[in-house]
């Protein structure tokens with residue numbers, strides 16, 4: 193067992209969280225992660241309406257007795273979804289943990305905390321982690337440049353970002369971006385985090401509600417097979433390298449290119465079609481550099497069990513032996 197402030201705070205057996213994932217964070221995956229001793233997170237905006245979210249929370253409860261949470265991702269948008277109503281659904285349904293992500297979470301953090309909900313804020317920079325701490329969140333999850341989704345614009349990988357944050361942040365911290373095995377978990381703990389958050393790795397599990405073709409793409413891709421898109425629009429996103437994401441990069445690099453030139457390729461609804469039908473020509477596949485470490489499609493229980501066993505063995509055997517066998521310092 194690896195126990196940290198994260199396992200204590202969230203009431204889970206293992207310090208492993210499944211981050212919010214649009215179209216993927218549904219009850220099947222979330223309950224499987226939670227049943228395996230991690231923390232699964234439903235993705236609020238995957239549900240078309242707040243009432244659908246209520247039903248999804250109910251469905252998840254029927255599939256697990258273990259703690260699970262909900263991700264609320266706040267996009268800057270001209271016509272935003274009814275965030276306050278999604279938040280109300282989360283509160284009314286008695287959810288105990290929320291992962292907030294994105295822009296200006298203060299209003300949500302205040303309201304969730306007022307209802308006794310544990311809040312983890314996911315961010316991509318030390319300054320944002322500190323600001324979340326000041327806002328009163330209970331933990332932060334920090335995404336390094338390796339991550340799938342939005343790594344921010346600073347381009348600092350986890351190897352520097354996590355210890356830099358650990359030097360300043362006092363609340364418990366999850367390291368996120370690029371984690372997929374026991375080596376990563378040990379590294380995260382060594383860098384000062386108290387657990388890991390994974391996205392891409394959980395997409396290639398038996399319970400992830402994703403077409404087989406997409407899981408095979410994740411397995412076939414190596415660590416170089418991602419594209420950074422939307423750089424030009426200061427909203428960088430890391431996605432799997434596919435024909436569509438190559439096209440997005442090519443169009444965006446043209447002089448004077450504007451978002452409308454790529455809009456037809458990047459719509460969220462098209463990403464959903466890819467995940468449901470396996471048609472890679474339909475839209476983007478969101479995945480990170482950790483693809484290079486993913487070679488199979490285990491169940492969530494097999495995966496989490498394997499990560500914990502590998503991490504324990506590294507700590508107790510390999511690293512422990514290094515210390516024991518080091519020559520004694522000469523006084």
Ligand SMILES: Cc1cc2nc3c(=O)[nH]c(=O)nc-3n(C[C@H](O)[C@H](O)[C@H](O)COP(=O)(O)O)c2cc1C
Pocket residue numbers: 210211212213214216235263265292293294314335338339340341342368369370371389390391392393395478479480481482
């Ligand atoms: C398919 C997919 C969809 C994602 N959607 C969201 C989302 O809606 N909100 C969010 O906060 N993060 C989202 N993420 C990011 C993950 O929660 C997590 O932070 C990230 O995947 C960690 O990096 P990793 O993929 O290297 O493990 C998504 C990631 C993936 C792979």
